[in-house]
Amino acid sequence: MERLLAFGLLLPSLVIFGVFVFYPLIRQIYLSFFLTPPFPGEPNHYVGFSQIQQVLSSHDFLNSLWVTLLFVLFTVPTGLILGLLLAVLAHQQLAGIRFFRTVFSSTVATSVAVASVIFFTLLNPQVGLFSYLFGTQGQLSVLDNPQWALVAVSAVTVWQNLGLSFIIMSAGLQAVPDDLLEASRVDGARVWARMRHVILPMLSPTLFFAIVVGTILSLEAFGQIDILTAGGPLQHTNVLVYAIYDQVFNQDNDGRAAVMTVALFVITLVFTLVQIWLLERRVTYER
C-alpha cells in the first residue's frame, strides 16, 4: 500500500523526467554517431566515431569552446567581486539600508531579454545613449567590433547577474555569526585583515557556490548572444549554445549539433556535480 502510494506520487515527475530529460540526453548521444544527410528526407547513416572526431577537431567547434571559456572568464570573477563588494557595503546597520539592498538586488528582476534589449538600444551606434556618452557615435558599434563584442556582451551579462551575485553573497554574510565579526573588530583588526582572515574564510562555501552557479549560467548563455550579436562579428561571440542553435536552425545539421550538445553536457556535468555535492553537504551555520 505504502509502496503503491509512493510510486504513484513519484510517477508524474518520473514521466516528465523520462520524456524530457533522460530520453533526449540518450538520443543526443546516439545521434552524434549519425551523419545528417545534406538533403532532408534521406536516411541518416551510422558513421561511428568519425563525426565526433571531426566535429571536436573542427575550427568552428574549437572557436566556440574558446569563446565560451573567455565568456566564463570575463563574467564569473567580475560578477563575484562586484557582488561581494556590494554585499559587504550593504551589510551594516544603517538607516535605509533595506532600500539599498533592494536596489542592489534589483537586476535579478531583469530577464535576459529585458537586459539585452535595454543595452541593444543603448549601444546603438547612431542614436544609443552609450555611444553618445563614449563619443563613438557613427563609428562601428561595439557589438560589431570583433575586439570588443564579447566584452560588451559580458558586461551586459555581469550587470544582469549582479543582483543574483549580490543576493548570494549577502545571504552568505548574514550567516557569518555577528559575534565573530564583533570579536575581530574589538581585536582591532583592520578592515582588510578582517576581510582576509575572518570574512573570506567564513564565506568560502558561499563563494564556491557562487562560482559554480555563475559558471553554469555562463556556460548556458544564449539569450544575450541571440539579441545582441547573433554570434558575430566573425564568430567572435559564437558561444557553444549559440553554435548548437545555429547548427540546428540555420545549417540543418542535427548530427553535428548532437556532438556539440554532448560536449556541452560533459562540460556542464563537471560543474554541476560539484554543485550537487555542495547541496548534499548542506552547509549550515548554527547561530
Place this chain on the structure above:
Amino acid sequence: MNAEVGTGVTIGTLAPGFRTFLWIAFGVILAGVGLLIASRRASPHHRRRVALAGRYLLLILLAVIVLFPIYITVVDSLLKPDQVVAKPPILFPFHPQWSSYSTAWTQGHLGLYLMNSFIVTTVIVVGELATSIAAAYAFAFLEFPFKRTLFVLFLATMMVPLEVTFLTNLSTVVSLGWYNTYLGLTVPFLATGFGAFLLRQAFLGLPRDLRDAAKLDAAGHWQFLRRVVLPVARPSLAALGIFAFFSAFGQYLWPLIVTKNDRLRTVQIGLKFLANSQLNNFNVVFAGTVIAAIPLFVLLILFEKQLVRGLTAGAVKG
C-alpha cells in the same frame, strides 16, 4: 579579419556631460574613502559621523550606477521619438508621453504576449509545486524499494540543462502535436529535481514525533499532508513558488523555438521582435521593455525574502 578596428574611446571623445559625471563619481569615491580613513584619526566624537557620511556616499553612488540603465529605460519610454535621440540626451521626462505604452501594448502586441507569459508561468508554477510536493512527500515520509536510487535520479536531472536537450525535445513536442501550443510551452517544466529536493529538505525538518504519526492509510496521509506538512513548510513552498515564477517568466530559448507566431509568443520573445521592428521608435521599444520587466520587479519588491530563500537554497541551509 580586421582585428585592428579600435573603438577609439579616449577621454577626449567622451561626451562633456559624461566626463563631468565621471569626475564627480571619481570625486565621490575619493571623498568616501577619504572620510573613512579620516574617521580613524578623528576624535571618537566625530569619528562615527564622518564614517557614516562616507558610507552613505559610497552606497548612493553605487546605487546610481546599478540603477542607471533601468532609470534611463523608464525615462526614454516617456519621451517622443525625436527626444530619445536628442543630443545632449534628455535625462528627465518633463512632459511625459504615455502614447508609447499604448503603441507597444496594442501595435506591438505586448498585451497579448504578457497574457501568454502569465498563462504559461502560472501553469508551470502550479504544476511544479504539485509534482514537487508529491515527490518530496514520498521521499520524506514513505518507505519503498529503490528509494535512494530514485532520489539520485531526481538529483541527476539537475545535471542535464535544457540547452543540451532542446533539440530532441523540440522533435518530441512536434511529434506529440504540441508545437506552438501552451502544452508545448509548459509540460517539459512541470517537474524539477530542484523542487523535489528543496521541499524534501523542508519536510525532513518536521519534528520527529510528527513524522512518526505519518504511518497511516491513504486518507490519513492526505490529512497529514494538508493539516500538518504544508502549513509547516509554507516558507519553503513560497520560496519554491517565487523562484519557479522567476525562472519560468524569464525563459528565452525554449519559448523562442517552440512558438512560431504572435498568438503564443511570450513577452520575452515578443520583446525581441519589438526591438527589431521598431528601430525608428526607440521610445516604444523602451516602453515594451518596461512592460516586460514590471511583473518581476513587483514580485521582487513584494516577495524579496522568499526569492532570496529560493535563490540561496543551495548555498545556505535549505
